[in-house]
Amino acid sequence: MDFLMNAMQSLPASMQLSGPLAWTITALVAAGVTMGVVSLVALLAVYAERKVSADMQARVGPMHVGWHGILQTTADAIKLMLKEDLVPAMADKWLFITAPLLVFGGAFIGWAVLPLCKGWAPVDLNIGVVYLLATSSLVALGIIMAGWGSHNKWSLYGAMRTAAQFLSYEIPTALHLLPAILLAGSLNLTALANSQAGGMGNMANWAIWNPFCFLSFFCYFISGLAETNRVPFDLPESESELVAGFHVEYSGMRFAFFFLAEYAELFLVSAIASLVFLGGWNGPFGLESSFLYLAKVLVMMFVAIWLRWTLPRFRIDQLMGLCWKFLIPLGLINILGVGFWIYYFRT
Amino acid sequence: MVIPAQPKPLQGEPMVIYMGPQHPSTHGVLQVELHTDGEIVNRAIPRIGFLHRCKEKIGESVPYDAYVPYTDRMDYLAAMNTNWAWASAVEKLAAIEVPERAEYIRVYVAEFNRIASHLVALATYGLDLGAWTPLLHAFRERESVLDILEELSGGRLCFGYMRIGGVANDITPRSIEMGKAFLKQFRAKLDSLNELLSFNHIFIRRAANIGVIPGEQAIAYGMTGPMLRASGVDWDMRRDEPYSIYPKLNFDVPVGQGLKGKTGDNWDRYWVRVQEMYESMKILEQVIDGLPEGEFRAKVPAILRPPAAEVYCRQECPRGEVAFYLISDGGKTPYRMKVRGPSFCNLSILETISKDMLIADLVSTLGSFDIVMGEVDR
Numbered sequence: 001m002d003f004l005m006n007a008m009q010s011l012p013a014s015m016q017l018s019g020p021l022a023w024t025i026t027a028l029v030a031a032g033v034t035m036g037v038v039s040l041v042a043l044l045a046v047y048a049e050r051k052v053s054a055d056m057q058a059r060v061g062p063m064h065v066g067w068h069g070i071l072q073t074t075a076d077a078i079k080l081m082l083k084e085d086l087v088p089a090m091a092d093k094w095l096f097i098t099a100p101l102l103v104f105g106g107a108f109i110g111w112a113v114l115p116l117c118k119g120w121a122p123v124d125l126n127i128g129v130v131y132l133l134a135t136s137s138l139v140a141l142g143i144i145m146a147g148w149g150s151h152n153k154w155s156l157y158g159a160m161r162t163a164a165q166f167l168s169y170e171i172p173t174a175l176h177l178l179p180a181i182l183l184a185g186s187l188n189l190t191a192l193a194n195s196q197a198g199g200m201g202n203m204a205n206w207a208i209w210n211p212f213c214f215l216s217f218f219c220y221f222i223s224g225l226a227e228t229n230r231v232p233f234d235l236p237e238s239e240s241e242l243v244a245g246f247h248v249e250y251s252g253m254r255f256a257f258f259f260l261a262e263y264a265e266l267f268l269v270s271a272i273a274s275l276v277f278l279g280g281w282n283g284p285f286g287l288e289s290s291f292l293y294l295a296k297v298l299v300m301m302f303v304a305i306w307l308r309w310t311l312p313r314f315r316i317d318q319l320m321g322l323c324w325k326f327l328i329p330l331g332l333i334n335i336l337g338v339g340f341w342i343y344y345f346r347t
Numbered sequence: 348m349v350i351p352a353q354p355k356p357l358q359g360e361p362m363v364i365y366m367g368p369q370h371p372s373t374h375g376v377l378q379v380e381l382h383t384d385g386e387i388v389n390r391a392i393p394r395i396g397f398l399h400r401c402k403e404k405i406g407e408s409v410p411y412d413a414y415v416p417y418t419d420r421m422d423y424l425a426a427m428n429t430n431w432a433w434a435s436a437v438e439k440l441a442a443i444e445v446p447e448r449a450e451y452i453r454v455y456v457a458e459f460n461r462i463a464s465h466l467v468a469l470a471t472y473g474l475d476l477g478a479w480t481p482l483l484h485a486f487r488e489r490e491s492v493l494d495i496l497e498e499l500s501g502g503r504l505c506f507g508y509m510r511i512g513g514v515a516n517d518i519t520p521r522s523i524e525m526g527k528a529f530l531k532q533f534r535a536k537l538d539s540l541n542e543l544l545s546f547n548h549i550f551i552r553r554a555a556n557i558g559v560i561p562g563e564q565a566i567a568y569g570m571t572g573p574m575l576r577a578s579g580v581d582w583d584m585r586r587d588e589p590y591s592i593y594p595k596l597n598f599d600v601p602v603g604q605g606l607k608g609k610t611g612d613n614w615d616r617y618w619v620r621v622q623e624m625y626e627s628m629k630i631l632e633q634v635i636d637g638l639p640e641g642e643f644r645a646k647v648p649a650i651l652r653p654p655a656a657e658v659y660c661r662q663e664c665p666r667g668e669v670a671f672y673l674i675s676d677g678g679k680t681p682y683r684m685k686v687r688g689p690s691f692c693n694l695s696i697l698e699t700i701s702k703d704m705l706i707a708d709l710v711s712t713l714g715s716f717d718i719v720m721g722e723v724d725r
């Protein structure tokens with residue numbers, strides 16, 4: 001990965017280009033690499049989801065396509081691409097077509113500021129966290145458009161639930177990131193991870209060891225699951241109530257975009273949690289490695305999969321209650337607590 | 348004179364939305380017409396008849412013994428029990444004495460089928476609330492039960508095992524071994540299912556205090572089976588109007604107590620079914636120990652012509668009381684046949700209790716009813 005990073009940065013120079021053209025080429029290459037990583041992550045995450053759920057449910061999961069079904073998700077992706085492109089006759093065509101792009105785009109552009117390996121992000125933005133929170137709202141807009149544009153009452157319900165759920169859970173997501181940000185004193189994701197280096201065994205400075213951040217970590221992860229619409233918070237697409245919610249009318253590649261976005265979002269949430277709370281690439285015994293960072297993200301994703309295949313689903317009012325009556329007040333208390341913590345222990 | 352159209356003020360109106368007949372939570376081809384105000388259901392009207400197959404008319408045109416396979420297709424999740432209800436109705440009509448061994452075998456298969464049926468009920472209820480994994484665990488156990496029933500009857504869903512006067516084949520030593528092996532491990536499996544689903548905090552919040560049916564209302568709507576008992580009414584045909592060898596067997600009748608909420612809520616209905624599986628296991632252990640020697644089928648004439656009479660015969664099936672009303676005019680076929688299906692009667696209360704519920708609660712309530720559309724529509 002370090003090699004890749006150097007190659008990309010030296011690409012315009014080696015082609016003897018400068019100015020806007022060089023900038024454009026670098027941006028395109030970075031976007032292409034990120035796109036590839038997103039697709040790869042989604043493919044592997046779907047495969048992992050299938051295998052983990054199979055193991056939990058006393059099944060074997062996909063076994064036939066490739067070694068232990070490793071190519072099953074690829075085959076599915078090809079199937080989805082080859083499917084007929086269907087737009088319902090009564091649908092609002094423009095909303096229907098742009099919605100999946102917006103959902104996927106919203107999940108994808110968040111990756112622009114996400115460090116993919118130690119110390120390198122496609123764009124090293126100094127307000128990375130704010131940017132991430134802002135872009136994830138695009139997903140909500142896309143889902144609402146999909147629900148409305150499908151001209152289907154079940155989709156509309158899905159869209160209404162999404163609107164409520166997303167707008168509510170954006171707040172605790174942001175609030176519970178703040179304590180760690182206060183501790184690190186930066187909104188830059190790389191700086192946030194780097195600020196947690198050092199200490200005993202390279203682990204003592206992790207934000208999660210602060211009692212307030214400890215609470216915030218779990219609350220953030222819960223809110224993150226709610227934002228990515230995963231069980232127990234998958235109300236917008238709850239298949240037993242709303243059939244499939246907002247994407248009931250979608251098929252083929254458009255459906256694949258929703259699917260891809262879900263896993264891209266999940267990775268994003270896990271990555272932020274591990275960067276902000278778990279020290280990113282800082283690990284035990286003074287280790288500092290991109291693989292450590294990746295391992296933390298994968299563990300978080302595994303926990304999400306684990307929860308999905310264990311828990312039933314919340315009801316919409318219980319979901320709202322959890323957000324407004326528990327997560328948000330706790331977030332405010334945590335911020336206050338960390339403020340006092342910094343005041344008394346740092347100064 | 349043309350009156351200029353006045354712009355109407357923006358106002359909402361209730362949305363009518365049809366849930367089913369192709370909907371994952373209607374457990375078959377039920378259609379529920381929902382009048383909704385946002386997430387709140389103002390009115391839910393069940394519409395049935397998508398699976399109507401003229402079962403009663405067929406019953407009047409085929410010989411008595413030929414109707415057994417048709418009863419399979421009524422309550423297809425508890426085919427043995429429905430088979431048995433039909434067989435015992437005809438036996439009552441024709442005054443046929445059933446050998447004791449046959450009665451033991453009948454209880455053996457019927458109680459196993461009750462376990463299989465309740466496993467599906469619990470599993471799909473979990474699925475209605477978004478829990479996938481319990482479904483597959485419950486179905487794995489159900490497969491073992493179906494293996495036992497397959498060993499006896501050859502079928503896995505529609506058995507056609509009962510005959511007028513007994514059963515089709517004698518019980519095999521292998522099936523008893525399989526039964527013993529299953530009972531040995533099933534209690535632990537059921538306990539782990541309880542840990543996974545029954546006492547899950549989210550599950551309790553989704554099921555308790557929702558869809559409460561008081562005991563009096565349950566009686567007024569003619570509800571039977573686990574739904575009636577969950578409402579606190581202590582009534583089980585096997586004990587209170589005993590048939591077959593049930594008086595000889597020792598078992599309890601679980602009744603809803605409002606353990607996690609009010610008596611008669613969704614969680615109680617779920618929990619009564621779980622407890623009934625424990626009771627079925629008790630019964631099965633006694634049946635295996637007490638199986639007598641003898642005939643497995645009474646001598647019945649090839650073409651049965653019962654004397655002109657009328658009978659009403661009911662039995663406790665997993666979903667409640669299945670009853671057959673038969674009038675014979677002395678011919679080969681019944682003069683009139685009427686089926687009382689428990690799912691049909693249990694479903695009738697849906698419209699009453701679903702007022703001002705959330706859509707998610709309606710799904711939860713309907714799931715706890717455990718209806719089988721094959722028997723609602725017949």
